[in-house]
Amino acid sequence: MPREIENIEMSPRFSGEIAGKNPRPATWRVAEEVPVVLLYGGEQFGVMMLSPADIEDFAIGFSLTEGIISTPEEISDVRIEQVADGIMVNVIVPEEAVKLSETRMRSVPGRSSCGLCGAQSLEAAMPRPPIASGLVPTPEMALKALAGLAAKQSINKQNFSMHAAALCSTRGEILLLREDVGRHNALDKLCGAMARAGLSSKDGFLVLTSRFSVELAQKAAAMRFAFVASISAPTALALRVANQAKMRIATQGGNELMVFGD
Known part of the structure; x- marks a missing residue:
């Protein structure tokens, strides 16, 4: 499967008008976003709205930050397919991770503004976080x-x-x-x-x-x-x-x- 998405412009141009005392036609480059269907082992997890770049990074990172996997080595493949209305991403993980993803499945499409949309319980929405171990700058x-x-x-x-x-x-x-x-x-x-x-x-x-x-x-x-x-x-x-x-x-x-x- 392809790793990069083709023919989706990140900042397409749209026409409009500069308003005010001196109105005039203008164009503006706006941010693109597309629906991304995320699957684990072929089982649909949810639909996210993303900018169409670095999709494999998103799939790996989301799997880690959502606790579906513990290490990136658990992912054997990320299969990315461009479909008519968006992008399909199938993350190949062990059966245990597929089952875990089902318990955290999003019940509504995820919006680009809210990472908790679709969580099916308060426990899923607010798990206790792990203790930090990173660096602190001046x-x-x-x-x-x-x-x-x-x-x-x-x-x-x-x-x-x-x-x-x-x-x-x-x-x-x-x-x-x-x-x-x-x-x-x-x-x-x-x-x-x-x-x-x-x-x-x-x-x-x-x-x-x-x-x-x-x-x-x-x-x-x-x-x-x-x-x-x-x-x-x-x-x-x-x-x-x-x-x-x-x-x-x-x-x-x-x-x-x-x-x-x-």
Whole structure:
């Protein structure tokens, strides 16, 4: 099966009009998103809305952050097929993982804005997170990483609509970055890319372009990050999850960094 999706433009052009005192025709490059049917061992898990790039990274990362597998080695293949209305992704995993995926199956299509949509119970939506074991940067290096995000977002430079998740070194350098119209999708893609590159939270800390919401807290905790810096402020529930995981959360306020947690 193909690994890359062909003939889907990431930032298609749409026509419109500049409104105001001097109205005039204009075109704008907008973010693409497509439905992705996710299967485990041929059994449908759910339908997600994704930007059509780094699909294999997403499949691996989602499987890890959702706890369907414990290690990327459990995946023997990721079969990606472009179909008429979207993309089909069949993740080949052991039978035990297929059965586990059935207990966590999404009952409604997953939206690009909500990583918990479709969870079938409160227990499934709010599992207790693992304890963090990653690296913690200085405030100066966290601010440096936040400042460097925009320059590394190649797709966002086209359409101004993409979220990003990045692994950064304690020197504030961006080691790996993934983008998606959905903030949690970007993090899943980063998780998969890290797994494929042999990287982990022991190699750095996490930086996000979005607010730090609860589904991001859960996924960051699953990745064992000890420090997360986000451009927007966290939610209260996200901070409670982060505290359970012993994960420090930072948000930028001007030239300063507000850090939550011990």
